[in-house]
Amino acid sequence: MTKSELIQKLADKNPQLYLRDIEKIVETFFDEVTEALCRGDRVELRGFGAFSVKEREARTGRNPRTGETVDVEPKKMPFFKTGKALKDRLNGED
């Protein structure tokens, strides 16, 4: 399923709204999750899962082709942990 298919499904369930309204809702939803992660916040969606931010320390890497050393900047990575209810549903346990 893609984002546009998700928008279409929500539109089918909400015939009272324009497609552009649904698009705005879905964009706003993912923008807000993105902004929260940018602030370093955790996003906890009960039953679905939780997004958190992991910090990777700066390290000295190596270009595998040339063997040259390069400094790798510290970086933040998003991390997702599946919620229990979804984990159970994925494995056929309701």
Added chain:
Amino acid sequence: MSQTVTRADLAEVLYEEVGLSRAESAEFVDDILNEISDALVEGENVKISSFGSFTLRDKKERVGRNPKTGEEVPITPRRVLIFRASHILKEKMNK
């Protein structure tokens, strides 16, 4: 200090920015997550452009160990969900 954003917080943002009622906003947050969950339960991967993708992986049975007793126990085959952030999300987080 890092904070926790919940379903209620996301609903509040929809209420403020989209002009839905509070009840409709809360319902949309649930609907979005339910549609994604249902697709995954059906075995479909979900790709949200400029955010990331949710990919299913089937794990085979393997032998684990009870860390307390040292006893060997089989870990049953299972389906797990992996989230891969899009490069756009990663770039935004590191700006």
